[in-house]
Amino acid sequence: MDALIFILSRGGMNRFIQFKNKELAKFLGLTPQAVPYILKKLESDDLILRRGKEVKLTEKGIDECRKYYEILKSAFEHSLLSIRAVVVSGTGEGKRFLSIKEYRRGISKAVGFEPFRGTLNVLLHPQEVWKREVLLRKDPIFVPGFKKGEEIYGGVYLYPCRINGKKASVLIPLKSRHPSNIIEVIARENLRKMLKLKNGSEVVIEVEF
Template sequence: MPCSIESLKKLALLGAVDECIKISSSEFTEHISSSSKTAARILKKLDDENLINREIVQDGQLITVTEQGLKKLRDEYADYLRIFEKEGDIELYGYVVNGLGEGKYYINLDGYKKQFENKLNFTPYPGTLNVCLANYSKHTREKLEELPATQINGFTDGERTFGSGKCYKAIIEDIECAIILPSRSHYPSDLLEIIASVNLRKKLNLNDGDDVKILLKQNNHKYP
């Protein structure tokens, strides 16, 4: 019997990630090279494991991949990245979004600014580029913290305590930059804050909604 992950991948490729698809067991056999009975058992197993939502209708089944199913696919993809991109870069894809305007305040704090200058070897522009990751990149955002990083220490100014974070070396259109991951953040997990020595929005003529490709330097993501 074909393994669950392969069958789940087939359903995702048929569009069950973005919308509900209608398919019969006999139709599914064409995609997994198995019998109709086996296909029916596989779909039931995926449903029992909460990897898909399934509704039996008169002439087929209505199927969507669940969040748990998406996580399983992302984990599988992350494993392939580790196998085939171990010696290369990781590509992240997303689009520019408007931030909350907090980046300028935090980056200008001496406790952070001096660390950026000393550890990243550049003086950051007072502001961040905010990028919302595309669905197929979100798993990489979740895996970032497993990679070695440049540590940014927390500090206190006598009145308030500011948290720590990590930085990851990256490149956007040949401009060196750094992804910042605060240890504690109210931002959603698919949102990245990026700093550079220049105003990335202005330098790259970026507007909200514009697509962005970020190269995470896997072999050299830790600054000296």
């Protein structure tokens, strides 16, 4: 579905369009090598038309996008975005940055709690990845970056939320290194311990609009 949304966003509803495999791959959080297989599957399912390197949505593909539009519309009307994901290991970058006092001070002031020194990394279910784009349309709380010595630290966007019912916040660095299917969540407590989570545990992130 995310590939259809990408094609739609590029104008592929009414005309043939062309794009690089790496552009779609980045949008999907996959490798460029996976793109030809995705496009072939969409074509075999009669969701897109292909003309050389150009693609266009079919009526069936447009109908699929309309279905997701209705889901989005419903999500906004009910003022609650619910995202399903599973817990995965992080790189340790979150712990390092959340140990820096300037970040901790800025985040504490922004969301009203002093964050645990570490983030919970979650992998969005494939059918949930599009919801990240919806999340990014919400006005975020911005914590500006700063310079410390010779190193420059970028700002971060915060989106207050609940994860499995517990108060938390989605954290998205201004210069995120994560693909679009990975989200970092912070809270006052160690979420892994408090919610008894391990890699593969199912979680639900809820964001009010």
